[in-house]
Amino acid sequence: MFDRLADYKNQLADVIARYRHGADFLSIRLETSRGTNITLRGDKIDTLSEDVSLGGQVRVCYKGGWGFASFNRLESLRDRIEEAISAARLVGVEETLLASVEPIQITCKLPLIGTDPSQIPLFEKKKLCDRYNTILRQADQRIATTSVSYGDRNQHILLFTSDGTAIEQSWADMEMRFAATAREGETVQTGRETTGSRQGYEDLIHLDKQVIGAAERAVKSLSLPPVAAKTYPVVIDPILAGLFVHEAFGHLSEADMAYENPDLLEVMSMGKRFGSKDLQIFDGAAPEGHRGSYYYDDEGTPATTTQLIKDGVLVGRLHSRETAGKLGEQPTGNARCLNYHYPPIVRMTNTWIERGKTPVQDLFQNIQEGVYACNWLGGMTNGEMFTFSAGEAWMIRNGELAEQVRDVTLSGNVFTTLANIEAIADDFYWDESGGCGKGGQSGLPVGCGSPSLRIQDVMVAG
Known part of the structure; x- marks a missing residue:
């Protein structure tokens, strides 16, 4: 056949x-x-x-x-x-x-x-x-x-x-x-x-x-103490950071959400600053070998690499041909469908935060009390708000890893969190485990990548 x-x-x-x-x-x-x-x-x-x-x-x-x-x-x-x-x-x-x-x-x-x-x-x-x-x-x-x-x-x-x-x-x-x-x-x-x-x-x-x-x-x-719920400086590993950039920021960059929601379009206006000059965020199917990679999307638009945030400033969003036409912007090759039962809609492909310059060990310096969170168990987003559960976590005390804790859930506002990124590490990891859901189309293959991040004032719940 x-x-x-x-x-x-x-x-x-x-x-x-x-x-x-x-x-x-x-x-x-x-x-x-x-x-x-x-x-x-x-x-x-x-x-x-x-x-x-x-x-x-x-x-x-x-x-x-x-x-x-x-x-x-x-x-x-x-x-x-x-x-x-x-x-x-x-x-x-x-x-x-x-x-x-x-x-x-x-x-x-x-x-x-x-x-x-x-x-x-x-x-x-x-x-x-x-x-x-x-x-x-x-x-x-x-x-x-x-x-x-x-x-x-x-x-x-x-x-x-x-x-x-x-x-x-x-x-x-x-x-x-x-x-x-x-x-x-x-x-x-x-x-x-x-x-x-x-x-x-x-x-x-x-x-x-x-x-x-x-x-x-x-x-x-089973034998670990639960974390004490409060606001901490947090260091997250590349896997959890990749989940964050996909779920919390990536979906807001999908242009169908913006042109159907004037309030969101205003929030996600080009030229708006969301982070420090060290923050660079991309999405694209053009990088080869990842689960969100392809040559042409389901409208026939060539795969691209789209910079979403450059030097902390919003410079791009993800488009189908229709959203690009309605917003007067260039198509980015992000119209995808899970299979023939569904029409193509604007979807992420491979989404990543660019590698930084801070040595990973330096992320922990001068943190008197904080949390180091790794991997992920699950999470959810609701507009600008997110909640993610870490797979593993340790307390940080006086700049060093201390006791391991359990039931660590990170939550907050994505824009506040992006602004609170204090340091971007020089490590990087591609997580190929993603199966994205949107518009009834669940399990669409995507890739997520990031270095480790240090973020101030994150709400941590047990």
Whole structure:
């Protein structure tokens, strides 16, 4: 089926030519996909499946109104196009404003350094999950529950538009998640690890150290004292800092949120200062090898690298063709959909804070009492406000790491927190564990990167 996708090119070109004059913009995205999902909970198999699918979507814009239809049978394509055109004409009452992009005709595949996961038998993937689950379960008698999940997906896309774009693009993505929950009396603690790759199956087969680390953190946390809730100077590691820049700042940089919300657009106005001159924040799919990387987005816009904050000042935001057209800015190649069931919306790709110049050990200097927070258990954002739970944490006393503590949750206002970044370290780490959710499309692969950060006046709760 994957080999046959190229055979559909002429058919897509023909229907685009037939219907292009019925709308201001028309695109057809045809997708073949195959993947594996395995979930183990304790000693039971929760999910063990392989799937193959063929489907597509039609998007139509007419006088600013959008029509959308998805399908599983190519024979129904003309009916779906006519439905989408009718829907767009029903709601379209304004001007269609789509930023122009150069039409492109190309075939491209994201390179794999290692083995394509589709070449690995299901029983081998199951055996890998069993091994990691055994490590978790045997780590300590206080481990009460465990879970291991594995997922991979190969996607092969054809995108044809009425602008003349014809793109064939393919990639493979993999992810594994591990969790162990320890219990002693009424105390319950959980350790988690997540990792992913777009480079090869081999990235998933040597994770024993990470897996045992999740179990050990859960067990060790049973006997740790909870942190005393108050405001501290905080040092966070690159993983937690990467989560912060993605969740707390990145979503506010997605232009669909801004143009639909005049108050947010005013807050996120270009030229506004959000941090020190050392703060540089980027997003882009152009850097190769990360989970948010690709060559063209789902509207046919080339991947870019967009600087969002330069020297502490807001200089960019993330766009689809529509948001760029409505705000009079350049498209950035950030229109993405999870699969053919959903229309593309503005999404992050790989988001990172640039490496700084401060040696990591110097971040702790002159902190009389503070918190060092690492890794993450979870988190949430609500507009400008965020709350994140650290996977591990230690007190900082007199410039040195002191006792380890548990139940550390960091919260605050993203803009205040950006302004309170006192130092940016010279380390850096790419976290490929991200699966982003927005608009009902959850699990979209992204990358996050950051150095360690020192931030003053962070509210820490136990």
